[in-house]
Amino acid sequence: MESLNIGIIGAGLMGREIAAAAARGFVLDGFPIKLNVIAASDIDADRLNWFGKVPGVKFLTRDYRELLKIGEVDAVYAAVPHHLHREVYADCLAAGKDLLAEKPFGMDLHAAKALRAMADESGLFVRCSSEFPFYPGPQHAFRFIRSGALGNILEVKAGFLHSSDLDPMKAINWKRQAATCGEIGVMGDLGMHVTHLPLRLGWKPVSVYAQLQKVYSQRPDGRGGMAECDTWDNAMLHTNVSADGNRFPMTLEMKRIAPGETNTWYFHAVGTKGGVRYSTKEPKTLWTFSGAEGQAWQRQDLGFRSCFPTITGAIFEPGFPDSLLQMLAAFAWERSGRSDGLFACATPEEALASHELFAAALVSHRNGSVVALPVDAEARQPSRVKAG
Numbered sequence: 001m002e003s004l005n006i007g008i009i010g011a012g013l014m015g016r017e018i019a020a021a022a023a024r025g026f027v028l029d030g031f032p033i034k035l036n037v038i039a040a041s042d043i044d045a046d047r048l049n050w051f052g053k054v055p056g057v058k059f060l061t062r063d064y065r066e067l068l069k070i071g072e073v074d075a076v077y078a079a080v081p082h083h084l085h086r087e088v089y090a091d092c093l094a095a096g097k098d099l100l101a102e103k104p105f106g107m108d109l110h111a112a113k114a115l116r117a118m119a120d121e122s123g124l125f126v127r128c129s130s131e132f133p134f135y136p137g138p139q140h141a142f143r144f145i146r147s148g149a150l151g152n153i154l155e156v157k158a159g160f161l162h163s164s165d166l167d168p169m170k171a172i173n174w175k176r177q178a179a180t181c182g183e184i185g186v187m188g189d190l191g192m193h194v195t196h197l198p199l200r201l202g203w204k205p206v207s208v209y210a211q212l213q214k215v216y217s218q219r220p221d222g223r224g225g226m227a228e229c230d231t232w233d234n235a236m237l238h239t240n241v242s243a244d245g246n247r248f249p250m251t252l253e254m255k256r257i258a259p260g261e262t263n264t265w266y267f268h269a270v271g272t273k274g275g276v277r278y279s280t281k282e283p284k285t286l287w288t289f290s291g292a293e294g295q296a297w298q299r300q301d302l303g304f305r306s307c308f309p310t311i312t313g314a315i316f317e318p319g320f321p322d323s324l325l326q327m328l329a330a331f332a333w334e335r336s337g338r339s340d341g342l343f344a345c346a347t348p349e350e351a352l353a354s355h356e357l358f359a360a361a362l363v364s365h366r367n368g369s370v371v372a373l374p375v376d377a378e379a380r381q382p383s384r385v386k387a388g
């Protein structure tokens, strides 16, 4: 059996989730690659020590550069605050490690451009984390749309919503400050999840009109005082897409303050012949529409028909940890040279395309105008186009 030895940099929320997903790798039915997390790094000793209980972990270090010296590590999964992406990812590539990099792949467009260039030059296998399209529903939606079942696309709506920041007394952390999260705020936090599937379908926005909201300007600093929150909490991006000789509106929604929502990822596309709808609120359900069968949406319970088969029964429901395992499997699969048309992890090019959209959204909101893409990363002076 082949194996993929993984080193994890950043032992926080996502470092732990990926370690847990990889540790369940043996449930992948007939999968030819064994997923081994063998090393972890974090500057925080308590977080790092948690990895002592992860099966197979042999190396723990507070200096990630030491992890990069471990010859046995084939690939790194890096999940650190956004302002560290550029340096940490560049060091991974310089050390010759393949990389599953957390989104948004650099804190801003400038960093994303540099990282994409470094990834290309390195010849290493580099992908960006985005797991929601690995639920069975989005996988089926992707194939349904690719089959041409929608006809000419009329409109697309996609989004990712949660309410983690609804409580104004939740203490500040790095995700709420521009210096560490990036000026793009919620777009960097949630945006790649929303853009991955549309971009893979070839739906790259040509213009954007953005509405951005800062809901709370201060939060408790955890030391008895208050700290400034200077990132965007919510974003609505009204885009135009030009694809397959067709032009259509695509609305992308990213919200950290969405009452009633806990990690709701949704996707909705309709065309002249058909439509498709999916939301993680109903994780096993796919809605499809076929004009040929009258004006009716059909609900199909997909169950656990995942991209990579597992021991889990087909009638069960998929969840967040399953989507992470599927994404890891896709990373290992594609890295090993296998490519057979499966939906794959987001590429550096797709991460860069999402950053181009977010940079244009900042300009759009600032000027109250529709902004044509791409924008210039340095000057951030994109050409304006008229609304409508």
Ligand SMILES: NC(=O)c1ccc[n+]([C@@H]2O[C@H](COP(=O)([O-])OP(=O)(O)OC[C@H]3O[C@@H](n4cnc5c(N)ncnc54)[C@H](O)[C@@H]3O)[C@@H](O)[C@H]2O)c1
Pocket: 009, 010, 011, 012, 013, 014, 015, 041, 042, 043, 044, 047, 062, 064, 078, 079, 080, 081, 082, 084, 102, 103, 104, 129, 130, 131, 188, 189
């Ligand atoms: N794919 C997803 O669903 C998802 C969800 C949440 C976050 N993320 C992304 O994951 C990344 C991390 O987010 P998180 O929620 O895990 O954050 P987190 O704050 O929980 O964890 C980040 C960890 O990085 C560590 N760290 C900081 N500097 C370091 C250094 N120099 N070396 C090693 N470790 C260092 C911190 O101590 C912390 O433990 C971000 O890019 C974020 O956007 C992805």
